[in-house]
Structure formats: C-alpha cells, structure tokens
Amino acid sequence: MAATDVDVFLNEEKRNLNLGGHVGFDSLPDQLVSKSVTQGFCFNILCVGETGIGKSTLMNTLFNTMFENEEASHYQNSVYLRPRTYDLQESNVHLKLTIVDTVGFGDQINKEFSYKPIVDYIDTQFENYLQEELKIKRSLFNYHDTRIHICLYFISPTGHSLKSLDLVTMKKLDSKVNIIPIIAKADTISKSELHKFKIKIMSELVSNGVQIYQFPTDDEAVSEINASMNAHLPFAVVGSVEEVKVGNKTVRARQYPWGVVQVENESHCDFVKLREMLIRVNMEDLREQTHARHYELYRRCKLEEMGFKDTDPDSQPFSLQETYEAKRKEFLGDLQRKEEEMRQMFVNKVKETEAELKEKERELHDKFEQLKRMHQEEKRKVEEKRRDLEEELNAFNRKKVAAETLSLSQPLKKDKDKKN
Amino acid sequence: MIERPEAAVPSIAQRNLEGYVGFANLPNQVYRKSVKRGFEFTLMVVGESGLGKSTLINSLFLTDLYSKDYPGPSQRIKKTVQVEQSKVLIKEGGVQLTLTIVDTPGFGDAVDNSNCWQPVINYIDSKCEDFLNAESRVNRRSMPDNRVHCCLYFIAPSGHGLKPLDIEFMKRLHDKVNVIPLIAKADTLTPEECQLFKKQIMKEIQEHKIKIYEFPDTEDDEDNKLIRKIKEKMPLAVVGSNVVIEVNGKKVRGRQYPWGVAEVENGEHCDFTVLRNMLIRTHMQDLKDVTNNVHYENYRSKKLAAVTCNGVDTTKTKGQLTKSPLAQMEEERGDHVTKMKKMEAEMEQVFEMKVKEKKQKLKDSEAELERRHEMMKRNLEAQYKELEEKRRVYEDEKANWEAQQRILEQQKLDASKTMEKNKKKGKIF
Numbered sequence: 001m002a003a004t005d006v007d008v009f010l011n012e013e014k015r016n017l018n019l020g021g022h023v024g025f026d027s028l029p030d031q032l033v034s035k036s037v038t039q040g041f042c043f044n045i046l047c048v049g050e051t052g053i054g055k056s057t058l059m060n061t062l063f064n065t066m067f068e069n070e071e072a073s074h075y076q077n078s079v080y081l082r083p084r085t086y087d088l089q090e091s092n093v094h095l096k097l098t099i100v101d102t103v104g105f106g107d108q109i110n111k112e113f114s115y116k117p118i119v120d121y122i123d124t125q126f127e128n129y130l131q132e133e134l135k136i137k138r139s140l141f142n143y144h145d146t147r148i149h150i151c152l153y154f155i156s157p158t159g160h161s162l163k164s165l166d167l168v169t170m171k172k173l174d175s176k177v178n179i180i181p182i183i184a185k186a187d188t189i190s191k192s193e194l195h196k197f198k199i200k201i202m203s204e205l206v207s208n209g210v211q212i213y214q215f216p217t218d219d220e221a222v223s224e225i226n227a228s229m230n231a232h233l234p235f236a237v238v239g240s241v242e243e244v245k246v247g248n249k250t251v252r253a254r255q256y257p258w259g260v261v262q263v264e265n266e267s268h269c270d271f272v273k274l275r276e277m278l279i280r281v282n283m284e285d286l287r288e289q290t291h292a293r294h295y296e297l298y299r300r301c302k303l304e305e306m307g308f309k310d311t312d313p314d315s316q317p318f319s320l321q322e323t324y325e326a327k328r329k330e331f332l333g334d335l336q337r338k339e340e341e342m343r344q345m346f347v348n349k350v351k352e353t354e355a356e357l358k359e360k361e362r363e364l365h366d367k368f369e370q371l372k373r374m375h376q377e378e379k380r381k382v383e384e385k386r387r388d389l390e391e392e393l394n395a396f397n398r399k400k401v402a403a404e405t406l407s408l409s410q411p412l413k414k415d416k417d418k419k420n
Numbered sequence: 421m422i423e424r425p426e427a428a429v430p431s432i433a434q435r436n437l438e439g440y441v442g443f444a445n446l447p448n449q450v451y452r453k454s455v456k457r458g459f460e461f462t463l464m465v466v467g468e469s470g471l472g473k474s475t476l477i478n479s480l481f482l483t484d485l486y487s488k489d490y491p492g493p494s495q496r497i498k499k500t501v502q503v504e505q506s507k508v509l510i511k512e513g514g515v516q517l518t519l520t521i522v523d524t525p526g527f528g529d530a531v532d533n534s535n536c537w538q539p540v541i542n543y544i545d546s547k548c549e550d551f552l553n554a555e556s557r558v559n560r561r562s563m564p565d566n567r568v569h570c571c572l573y574f575i576a577p578s579g580h581g582l583k584p585l586d587i588e589f590m591k592r593l594h595d596k597v598n599v600i601p602l603i604a605k606a607d608t609l610t611p612e613e614c615q616l617f618k619k620q621i622m623k624e625i626q627e628h629k630i631k632i633y634e635f636p637d638t639e640d641d642e643d644n645k646l647i648r649k650i651k652e653k654m655p656l657a658v659v660g661s662n663v664v665i666e667v668n669g670k671k672v673r674g675r676q677y678p679w680g681v682a683e684v685e686n687g688e689h690c691d692f693t694v695l696r697n698m699l700i701r702t703h704m705q706d707l708k709d710v711t712n713n714v715h716y717e718n719y720r721s722k723k724l725a726a727v728t729c730n731g732v733d734t735t736k737t738k739g740q741l742t743k744s745p746l747a748q749m750e751e752e753r754g755d756h757v758t759k760m761k762k763m764e765a766e767m768e769q770v771f772e773m774k775v776k777e778k779k780q781k782l783k784d785s786e787a788e789l790e791r792r793h794e795m796m797k798r799n800l801e802a803q804y805k806e807l808e809e810k811r812r813v814y815e816d817e818k819a820n821w822e823a824q825q826r827i828l829e830q831q832k833l834d835a836s837k838t839m840e841k842n843k844k845k846g847k848i849f
Contacts, residue, residue: 014507014518015490021482024701025461026513029454031705033447038638041446064439085432090444096432136724136748141713221452280442284449296560303558310558331749335756342760346767353771357778364782368789375796382803389811396818403825 040094042145043283044125046081046177047099048118048169049154050106053184058152058239059099061252061263062275063088066241067099076104079114081121083146098146111165115172122148122176126298133299147295149286150213150278151177154184155201155234159193162204170210176294178213178286180278181205186236186269187254187261194236201234215277216285229277235270238263458516460565461704462505462547464597465521466540466589467574468528469494471604476572476660477521479673479684480696483510484662485521493525501526501536503543522568528585537589544568544596548719567716570633570699570707571597574604575655579613581620590630596715598633598707600699601625606657606690607675607682614657621655635698636706650698656691659684 047055051072060066068084083100102118125147132143153170155162173179181201183189189197205212212233215226240263244253254261263271278286307327465473474492477485485508486492496504505522522543527536547567554563571593575586590599601621603609609617625632632654635647661673661684673684684692699707 014509017481017483017485017508017510019482019510019512023480023482023510023512024696025459025510025517025704026515027701028459028515028517028704029451031702032454033451035705035709036450037447041443043443062441063435064437064441065435067435068433086435087432088435088437088441088443090437090441093444093446095443095446136721138717138721141709219452219456275442280445281449283443283446284453288453299560300558308558328749331753335753338756339760342764346771350771353775357775357782361782361785364786364789368793371793375793375800378800382800382807385807386803389807389814393814396814396821400821407828 037092037094039141040096042096042098043287044083044098044100044146044148044150046102046118046122046148046151047154048102048105048151048173049184050156051104053154053156054237054239055101055152055154055184057241058154058182058184058237060241061239061271062279063097072101072103074104074107076107078108079104079117081117083121096144100148106165114165115169118169119172119176122173123298126176126295127302129295130299130302147290148177149283149290151179153179153181155181157183157185157188157197157236159189159197161197161200167204167208167210170205170212171208174211175297178289178294179210180213180274181234182270182274183234183236185238187238187256189236198232198234198236213286213289215282222281225281226277229273232270232273235274235277237271237274238269239271455515458518460518460520461708462520462522462566462568462570463699464523464540464544464568464571465493465574466524466527466571467604468576469497469525471574471576472658472660473523473572473574473604475662476602476604476658478662479660479692480700481510481519483508485519493523493527496525497529498526501530501539503539520566533585536585537592540589541592541596544593545719548716549723551716552720552723565708565712567711568597569704569711571599573599573601575601575621577603577605577608577617577657579609579617581617582624587624587628587630590625590632591628594631595718598710598715599630600633601655602695603655603657605659607659609657618653618655618657633707633710635703650694653691653694656695658692658695659690660692 045059047059049055051074056067056069060069065086065088067086080103081100082103083098085096085098088095088097100121105114105118108114129143129145129147132138132140151173153166153173155166170179170181183194183197183201186194215222215230217223217227217230238254238261240252240254240261242252242254243250244255244260244262246253246260246262251265252263254263262268266272463477465477467473474486474494477492485506490506493504496502502525503522504525505520507518507520510517510519524540527540530536544567551563551565551567554560573586573590575582586601590601593599603614603617603621606614635651637644637647659675659682661675663673663675664671665674665676665681666672667674667681667683672681672686674681675684683689687693
C-alpha cells in the first residue's frame with residue numbers, strides 16, 4: 001500500500017456542539033430543494049380497473065388537463081399496459097408524469113391471468129432500474145425513473161363487496177407497489193350504502209392480508225391529516241371534465257336530472273381527499289416508499305436468485321470485489337468445464353470410430369489372407385498337374401525312343417528276308 | 421380482436437394545466453423529508469502545520485471543534501502522516517448536520533515528504549470502498565455517507581507561488597475529491613501582494629492542469645454574476661480566529677495587532693465570508709452531489725472494470741463499460757457458446773474428413789487387393805488352360821503314336837504270319 005505507515009484513526013464518537021452564532025447550514029434543505037427543482041421531478045401512476053370505469057376521466061380531473069383519450073373496446077384478447085408520459089409544469093416545478101393504463105382489464109372470459117401483464121410491467125421497470133444501477137459506467141442522476149410510484153385500484157361501485165378478480169389482483173400487487181383502492185363512479189351509491197361498502201371492502205382487504213398504502217403518520221407536520229385520511233379509505237371518487245354552473249360559480253360536475261354532482265364538493269365525494277393525499281401531501285413519500293421498500297425487495301430477490309450473498313459460510317461479510325470475483329471464477333470454471341466436456345466427447349468419438357475402422361481393416365485383411373491361401377492351394381494343384389504331365393510326357397518320350405530303336409533294328413531282318 | 425404491443429419508449433407530450441393541481445407543493449414535501457432525515461458532510465483539511473487550519477474550522481463553524489481537549493492537527497504530529505477524523509453533531513434552525521472533519525497531522529512536515537499524500541488517498545479510497553460495498557449488498561439498509569465531500573488545501577502565504585508539494589498533492593487528488601485551495605494566514609499579505617500571489621497560483625494551477633472545484637453555472641443570471649465574481653477571487657485568502665474582539669462597539673472575530681485588528685468577517689480584510697458562504701450556505705449540497713456523481717462514480721467504474729476484466733485486458737472498448745459486470749458475464753457466456761459451436765463444427769468437419777479419408781483408403785486398399793487377386797486368378801486360369809492344351813496335344817500325340825504303333829504291330833504281326841506261311845511254302849518248292 002503506502003510507503004509511509006498508514007494509521008487511520010477512526011473516531012466514531014459524535015460530539016454535540018453548540019454554535020456561537022449563525023453558521024448558515026440551515027440553508028441545506030433549500031439547497032437540496034433548489035437542486036431537485038432544477039432537475040425536475042418524475043411521477044408514475046398505474047391505473048388498474050375495468051374498461052369504462054372512469055380511469056381516464058379521473059386522471060383528467062386530477063391533473064386538470066386533457067390527456068390522450070382513446071376509448072378502449074371490450075374485445076381485447078388480453079390485458080396490455082399502455083404508458084403515456086407528459087411534461088407538466090406548475091409554477092416553477094416541472095413534473096414528468098407517466099400514466100399507465102391497463103387496457104382490457106376485466107373483459108376476458110377467463111381472467112385467471114389478468115394480473116400477469118401488470119406484474120410483469122412493474123417488474124420490468126424495476127429491472128430496468130436495477131440494470132442501470134449495476135452498470136459499470138452509469139448515470140443514475142439523470143435516469144428517467146419509470147418505476148410505478150402508485151397504483152390506483154378502481155373498484156366497481158356494486159355496493160356489495162370486492163370481486164374475486166379485485167382480491168386476486170391486489171394480492172399479487174401489494175408487495176410490488178403502493179396501492180390506493182378507490183371506489184369509482186361513486187355517484188351511483190347512496191351515502192348509507194357507501195359507508196357499508198367501505199367497511200366491507202376494508203375488512204375484506206384485511207382478512208385477505210392485502211397490504212394497501214398507509215399515509216405516513218411519523219412526520220408531525222402531516223401526521224394528523226394523514227391519520228384522518230387513512231380512516232376514509234377507500235376513497236369514493238367521481239370524475240368529470242365538464243363544467244356546470246352552480247349558483248354563480250362554474251364547477252366541474254356531472255349533471256343529472258335530479259341534481260348536480262360536484263367533483264370538488266367534499267360532501268358529494270372524496271375527490272378532494274384523493275387529490276390532497278396523492279399529490280399535495282404524500283407524493284414524495286410515495287416516491288420514497290417505492291424506492292426504499294418495493295424496489296429494494298425486488299432487488300434483494302433478484303440478487304439472491306442470481307446467487308449473490310452478503311456473507312460467506314463463515315459469516316464474514318463479502319466485499320463487492322470478492323463477490324464479483326467469486327461469481328467470475330464460478331462462471332469461468334463453468335465455461336471451462338463445458339469446453340472440456342465437448343473435447344472429451346470428441347476424443348471418445350474419435351476413439352470409437354478408429355476402433356471401428358481398425359476392425360474393418362482387420363476383416364479385410366483376413367478375407368484376403370484367406371483368398372491368398374486358396375490361391376496358393378490352387379497354384380500347388382496346378383504345379384502338381386504340371387509335374388504329372390511332365391512325367392507322363394517324359395515316360396511317353398522314353399517309350400517312343402525305345403520303340404523307335406526297336407523298329408530300327410527290325411527292318412534289317414525284313415530286308416534280309418526279301419533277299420532270299 | 422385487437423392486439424397492441426406495449427409501447428417501448430413513451431414519447432413525451434407537453435400539457436398545460438387548466439387549474440391548480442397541487443404538485444407545486446412537491447418541493448415542500450422534499451424539504452420536510454430532508455430535514456427529518458438530517459444531513460451529513462465530511463470536510464478534509466490538509467496543509468503543513470501551523471497554517472491555521474484548526475482556527476479556520478472553528479471560525480467557519482463558530483464552535484470549538486478544536487480545543488484544549490481536542491487539539492488540532494498541529495498539536496498531534498506523530499512520526500508519520502496520520503489521517504484522523506472527528507465527528508460532531510450541530511443543529512441550527514431545526515436542521516441537524518453531522519459534520520466530520522478529517523485532518524492530516526504531519527502532512528508536509530517531515531524532511532522527506534515523498535508520498536505523504538498516500539495516506540490521504542488511501543483514506544478517501546477506503547471511504548469510497550465502504551460506500552461501494554454498502555451499496556452493493558443484497559440487504560441494503562441505511563447507507564451512511566462517509567465519503568469526503570470537500571478538501572480544503574492550505575497554501576503557505578509565501579507570496580511567490582506554489583511549492584512542489586502543493587502541486588504534487590493537488591495533481592494527485594483532483595480527480596478523487598473536490599479540492600478547494602486556500603491561501604492561509606492571509607493577514608501577512610498586503611492586498612497587492614495577495615492579488616499577485618493569487619494570479620501566480622492560478623497560472624500554475626492551469627499550467628499543471630489541476631482541476632480544482634468549479635462552481636456550476638445556474639440558470640439565474642444574477643447568481644451567475646456572483647459566481648463569476650467569486651471565481652475571480654480564487655484561490656480564497658483566509659484568516660481565522662478563535663478570539664472575539666471589540667471593534668467600534670461591535671464584537672467581531674479578529675486578530676489583534678499593535679497596528680490594528682484584522683477582522684475575519686470583513687470582506688476587505690480577507691475572503692473568509694466568501695468561503696463560508698460558498699462552502700456552507702450555497703454550495704454544500706453541490707459539493708456532495710459532485711462527490712457522488714463524479715468522483716465516486718469514477719472510483720466505482722474503475723473498481724468494477726478491474727473486477728470484470730481482472731485487470732488483465734486493457735483494451736476493453738467503451739461499449740463494454742456501459743453494462744453491469746453481470747450483463748457482461750452473460751454476454752461473455754453468449755460469446756463462448758458461439759465460439760464453442762464454431763469449434764464443435766470445425767472439429768466435426770475435421771473428424772468427418774479424416775473418417776472419409778480413412779474409409780477411402782480402405783476402399784482403395786480393398787480394390788487393389790481385389791485387382792491383384794483377380795489378376796492372380798486369371799494367371800492361374802491361363803496356366804490351367806495352357807496345361808490343358810499341352811495335355812490335349814500330348815494325348816493326341818500319344819493316341820496317334822499308339823495308333824501308329826498298333827498298326828506297325830499289326831503289320832509286324834501280319835508280316836511275321838506271312839513269313840511263317842512263306843517259310844512253310846518255301847520248303848516245298
């Protein structure tokens with residue numbers, strides 16, 4: 001390491017000191033805030049609910065603007081998610097708002113897997129963030145965060161209880177995202193029915209172990225209002241972008257023959273409560289919870305799945321370097337093994353084939369040996385025959401010669417006789 | 421049935437709000453949460469002993485961080501350079517700040533100061549490493565930020581220029597930490613001397629390409645004017661004091677001389693207030709951000725690149741560094757699979773070729789042997805035929821000769837019979 005001795009004195013004792021005047025670090029929160037304002041904020045809302053339940057209208061009402069609106073048909077094959085991003089500005093605050101719609105939710109005959117595209121979308125956003133976080137050269141501070149900060153779950157105003165689809169879906173989502181359940185089209189339920197409905201819903205959620213988002217009560221500035229709002233869940237909302245004249249004011253409302261339902265009238269519906277909680281009071285907390293709780297859970301599961309651990313078998317903490325090096329060694333070993341296996345397979349194949357071919361060669365050799373022997377045999381026979389013939393020929397020649405010498409002496413006698 | 425794919429990258433549209441929504445309150449929410457969390461800041465002071473480092477810290481934070489019980493670095497010199505930290509908790513206006521002051525007793529005080537910056541570098545790196553490990557754990561809980569956010573480097577007021585040690589130190593640390601050079605004990609320089617000294621220092625800093633902390637430009641023109649004014653004053657000439665003196669009825673921090681009082685917070689006497697405003701009141705957050713986004717990320721990417729490439733291959737392209745080590749391993753795995761497939765195909769090819777060759781050889785060999793065998797057979801057959809022919813000829817000859825002999829024999833027999841007859845007849849005559 002260093003040429004000089006390194007003696008790092010780590011004093012962890014924290015002394016409380018009093019200041020003798022105004023130093024000025026009380027401006028730190030302002031410095032932080034001004035930085036974030038310059039950077040801009042980002043907020044992502046997921047709306048889950050059946051087709052036609054009022055998701056788009058509610059978004060338009062909440063943000064006082066007309067977002068892109070395509071009326072969805074009821075004939076979607078499966079649920080798909082449609083994210084849309086908008087740049088909004090209010091005084092000096094820039095907000096990158098992404099609204100994700102679940103198109104086709106609740107329309108299929110078999111809704112067993114309706115929740116899946118939603119869960120997949122949420123996981124994909126976490127995964128993208130995790131990948132960015134794990135990069136070697138990364139830029140987290142200007143990364144467009146697409147993780148869902150809040151899921152507004154739209155409950156049908158049946159007045160009775162939650163549908164099983166609602167329970168199943170919310171149960172699958174509660175560990176991945178902050179859920180605020182809302183009762184849609186609340187202008188179709190009377191006050192007394194609404195009260196009973198809310199109690200029924202909350203008790204069903206509790207008995208099924210569904211964790212919905214609780215407005216935080218640890219900060220004294222907002223604990224009171226948050227606590228009281230928690231008691232009003234689920235919010236019964238009405239959305240409208242149409243304006244109706246009531247008295248001498250023009251308000252957003254829905255006009256019926258029997259009266260006007262005013263969106264921003266707290267005795268008509270909980271819209272104002274929702275807006276208050278979602279946007280004006282707890283937006284930052286929702287972002288924090290998503291990052292500190294839901295994302296961390298996803299990250300932890302993902303890393304454990306990939307085989308990362310925090311401590312080795314001796315319970316000594318791993319440093320990042322050790323972890324990566326271990327993974328890398330394992331990985332390289334794996335690759336090497338595969339290579340070895342393949343080579344070995346080839347060596348075996350070659351051996352086998354060699355043996356086969358040798359066998360064939362031997363057979364061939366044997367065959368020809370046999371033929372050669374046969375041939376030798378034949379040759380021998382021919383030789384024998386030749387010898388025999390030769391012998392006979394010789395014998396015959398001898399006979400001939402003998403006969404000839406005999407006949408040579410005979411004719412003399414004849415001549416003699418003739419003379420007489 | 422309509423099937424629509426999920427939009428990959430959402431296009432961003434502008435929208436105007438037609439009424440008050442309320443997210444303008446978001447900054448307040450952020451404010452509240454940050455106050456609740458509290459703040460941390462680590463400040464490092466480096467310089468030879470006796471340059472007034474402890475006094476300056478006490479003056480900056482208006483507290484007795486260094487005192488008789490907690491002596492400053494110049495009182496604690498040991499044989500070798502040490503790097504030591506002290507943590508204090510200070511509160512102001514509801515804001516809690518955990519301030520860590522890191523000092524380096526013994527820096528530059530030895531006869532041979534080679535490598536006296538190494539302990540400092542090691543300290544900074546070890547804090548980055550701690551943060552990296554904490555950030556990379558599977559179970560992440562609170563990640564305390566102990567990284568060094570700012571390093572105040574004290575230059576002795578020689579009036580001439582930087583010393584070799586100053587240059588060496590700043591060069592080695594400028595890409596690891598925010599370096600802010602200060603002219604210490606500025607009350608030994610007259611304003612003109614100070615101006616010249618500052619110019620000389622800045623010239624040398626530029627010559628040696630030392631990157632000291634730079635103030636970021638803001639969108640606000642007014643702020644930018646102020647920032648430019650501060651930039652012209654760099655490096656800041658400071659004076660510190662632990663003593664409060666009464667001047668013209670006011671109680672001020674200052675240094676009492678027979679010829680007057682040098683006031684610490686007087687802008688005409690020194691740049692202390694500029695330093696304090698910049699360091700604490702306006703740019704403390706930016707110092708933390710630059711440390712996090714630039715210095716720490718540099719450290720991290722170097723560290724991870726070393727782990728991934730095992731420090732062997734220095735020819736890695738930039739493209740490979742934009743992935744996480746895991747993604748890189750996956751890519752390498754993919755590459756390896758392709759390589760193996762190719763190798764397998766090649767080996768297969770070679771194998772097939774060799775087998776074909778051998779088989780061909782075998783075939784040729786067989787053909788050759790067949791051919792020879794055929795030839796020999798024909799040869800033998802020819803011999804046989806020849807033999808047959810010879811025999812036939814012989815047989816014919818023999819048959820002829822035998823027939824001839826038989827005739828001769830017969831003739832002889834006839835002749836001898838006639839002779840016998842004649843003999844008998846001859847006698848009668």
